[in-house]
Amino acid sequence: MALKLSLLLTLAGALSAVAAPAPTPAANDACQKIGEAFKKGTNAEDDYTIVEGKLARDCLFSMPFDVKRAVAFIEDLKKYYQWHSTLDYVKNPPLGAPMGPPGPFDLMGKLDEISARASNGGFHSQYEFDYEVAESTWSVNNLAIGASFCSTSLFFFDLQMPLVSISTDGVALPQIYTAADAALVGKANNSISPVIAINGRPAVEEIKKLATLSGFPDADAGYNSMFQRMGPRDVDASVPVSGMFSEPGVVWPGEAVQKIQFANGTVVEQPVMALVNTYDFPWKNGDGMFKEFCIPAAKPEPSATKSPVDTATPAPASSIYPNAEVRHSMNAMSGYYVKEKDLQDVAVLVIPVFDNSGNQSFYKEFTDLATKFITKAREDGKKKLIIDLSSNTNGAISHAYDLFKLFFPERPVYNAIRFRAHEASRLVMKVLAHMPPNEAKTKEMSMMLEGFVSPNQTYHPKAWEEVYGPEKQFNADMSALMAHDNVTQTSEKWAVRGYGRPLNPPVAPFAAEDIILLTDGACSSVCSIFVELMRTHGGVRSIVFGGRPQYGPMEVIGGTKTFLAHPQDQFDIISKTAKKLVKDASEKGKPILTPEETTRLDQVLPAENSPLQVSQIVVSLMSNYRQGRDHLPLDAISDKAECRRFFTYENIVSPKSTWVDAARAMWGKGKCAGGSPAPNGPEVVESLEGLR
Template identity: 30%
Template structure:
């Protein structure tokens, strides 16, 4: 198949136009374009400009950007069929190259990979211990109560996380699982059903093989008005060059294509349209993150081949693959795979025995002058996080700022925050110098990142406007204990709740003022928390307007001359910025893509959690609190059985295999996800039927007023009490959860992200999460409850 390169084609006087649907929502004008173009960058930029010009009262025109063909992973030829007498896992292991070899991905038929995974026997005792281990950490998730019973109008049905975990445990003990793979699928479904980009745990067994369709699909409306159709990307790219008229896909394996795609849309977005958009190819997805193209890679399993049927009556047989990297050579059966990937390594004598990698002085290549798939920029961040552009032709009064990510500061090439500010300011200054008075902010495929760049961009556009960033944290006994132990220690307070002030930007007098709690319909939360912007962070960085030694900047654009473009995939920090701009200044939005429906869609379809923490963060908080309390735990917490363990998890989520003989091997920690300051408003997909492997939703009741219980509704408390001042594991098979006096716990396994700090956003109806305020409410509704 011939190759293609991306290029910028300037103005095209004719092209697809868009029928916009305009809705007035409490004074907020939001335009939503429902034709699905998120995956097709051939028309994406054309549509952005067409709609933006309409909103900004510009002359209608368009320009196009040629979509780049996505490179497939390098794969070796499919192995020949092997005798069925050989253990399935031995087949894969025999194909694996030696450790350390720079090798391509190795493909095998999906049926062989699935047979290997299903040959792992279920480990009932260890799996039950893992669930008990996870529950105390899951209790930090701020949306537990709201997820069980979302408000009316929310687009996804509710899901009881803790009840689902209890259902899995019951299924384990009743013999409901035939193999370990079935258990791992059910456990992972608990986290995917929550539809929360900050809530994740993937069992290691599910990372051994990756099931892939070696094709990409795109969704195109022929004229921007008619419903879109689904096409094979290669047909669209190369059909005209090779002299054939391509046709749209109508079914895969006899399942209607739309039904097939909707069932596959499992991305952890809180909106079904954002989930749908992440299936396809787009230049923003390809450049900004590892998300997108999930049609080809987001599969639990696949048949060895699939039959695609097209509207012109033809069919095409696609050979699917399961790819993997390197497996230990001594894996011959499912037991070996379980030991290599799931069981944690034996205890080491001390953390000091773990050899740390030595620092290297590898010189980084110079940054690319352009962002892949985008035209030549006016300004560009060295990590491509933000870039500025001038539109060609008649759009002489408009500029574009593409924000692909709010990633944490990058220290390898310099301070990423300073670079982000430079690009934003220089782009604005260049626009003003060229007499360009209108701005398009493109937030397509933005996965979020660090808070400060979002606040910096906001204050660069509105230098004198207050940043409303109210947040709340789930209030329960373990969190209260941590706060009591760390609040009076200056270093501990900074470590635990950094730069936090009350709703009036005044310092909290005591921990009880922070903790509250405030009772809401489905849970109890802390007092309102805000960020102290006068306190410098990251080498003295202060957001624009808070550095008294810096000259005041003027507002560069009128609010009516700014429009925001998204594809719904706006996660974490991205809704922080978008929410501030729409809520405080009524900035208009354009939401591209989504399911082929004649209805509005959300501009912010991703997680709105204010801050995400991983288990490693929570472990550090808990460990510091226990040490400050002389390694003692209050008896009420110890006896509850719900205090988090400080020992390794019974089963490792790390995808790195180890040899069973490598006793000194330890899993590595991953950095905490970047903190964010938005609100959580997510739920889950429809509860499965009895025939599904996913546990059904359990009923629940609201917690009583006053101090919340240790667990949220639906979770069964432990029946095994523990002695005061001693933490005991939920099951007898787990190790004691408190290290011996003077002994440091060993290096931890990588832990999933589970905690969300809820964002108090004060939503107007129709904005954000379908007009639903899922937790507390902010500026416009005081401190009352929501609903």
């Protein structure tokens, strides 16, 4: 029997909640019935087991609640979340900052409220508690903070009715349809009715509400994430992504049956189902599940990340894309020519992910392929380029640097970050600064002094205090402005053109006005770093597709603009390394910390064994800053696209149609949606001179 969904709980899945569960009494036999269904599915050799959503919900609510463990868990979780770089910005945002609902939010204060509620008997099941903690995390509106809690990975809820939001021509306001009906709308069947209400509430407003829990800080990007779309999110892009409305993920959607009402008066009642996400299901009640999934086992020793072996099975080409001129073996990049007669001079570079496999051979293939395609395009007479970054949400930063230098070889790479300057980061930096040089070279830990350099890549701080600061921002302490990526040093392993290898080509292959960045607002993490370089240092324009059914400009980057998302295992490595350095130094009679500091180091770092099982804790360790705007993280800066269009049906099923629409809107006689052109182009930075 196949692994149940291959345990595909990712951070994105953990963020795809849609509604708070109601703490109502659970059926006593729910878990037993699921076990029986699982056994039948196993005997039938089914790939996975599907049960009624309400049955899964009742089983989850039958899990017991341990007050002592829960309170201790909150305190431990806060020791990870204290590092999140935008905590203070979200709590005290500047006036006019681009923030989605719920607006200003105090995460640490909310966690304290949950802890107090737990102590006062406010929770009756582990699942109810886990939801409250997860909801507090989602309220930060940042994809780079979250966790998978012990009760929220056992089932995936599924409405099995994907929706789409489509416009008749890309300029008219879109309407919501079921994915099945959308095909008929695409064939100009005017008898098809749009969806106008969900559970008795206006459909658009309900989707907007659900989108606030998507994790996207931008409302338009969150709205897009609710709908089905064919595209590059998966290795096989021919498989549709159903969208978060249809696949709400790990949290109970609130109602067992979703009532979908159409404009012609028809009402469809769609039951919520649940996919069982475990290897087995022998439990007859929530007690057994709690012991299995929530009581911690011995924690394995953290180990430094190792580069994976440079082997992988090549991915097949997607059937929804035209024949590529070049294609990465894992579909991390592909290049195309637009065939329409009026666009014969347009080439398209598709980058669904800045490959983060960690394989040097993959990186070399990525960078070499980009060079090959751009060189070929110029030789073939292509004068304009679209860089399609749709659904690109992660990757490795060296790819972004190298690609930027491909298009603007004369421009230096600029990188500036800050992290939260709190007691734990101060003590960790102080300790790691004493790591022996020969050992430091073999470590790849984010808070080591060797990893920092000035934003213009010329000055290396001599002491950890230069990096730590602190400097006041948002009524809190932040580090000094530094770059965390020494590009020359990085290029010893991941060669960036112009730093670790020659510039190729030595001159810009396209003028800035002849390059377009195309996004759907999902651009996050490394994608945001690439877009920031291309727009503010290269002067490249952009076009964005989709968003809420309203006119007006839309953010180019609707996702997280973090520089470095830090996972739990890396924090554990830092913690263990710091404590060992302190212990070894004390035994040698050369203490690094005072006795008081040594005690505090143990107190401010996470426990070696969590009171409750948890996985995939991640925070944004460092925030990006724009040159000349070092008082605001990029998350606090609005950056609207020069043009916006809504998705048509053809755009959803055929990505190449978005290239045609984008090219005509930006260079030809096509149109942008009303009111979408940004009043100015990108905020272009002219020089790095004068910066330290």
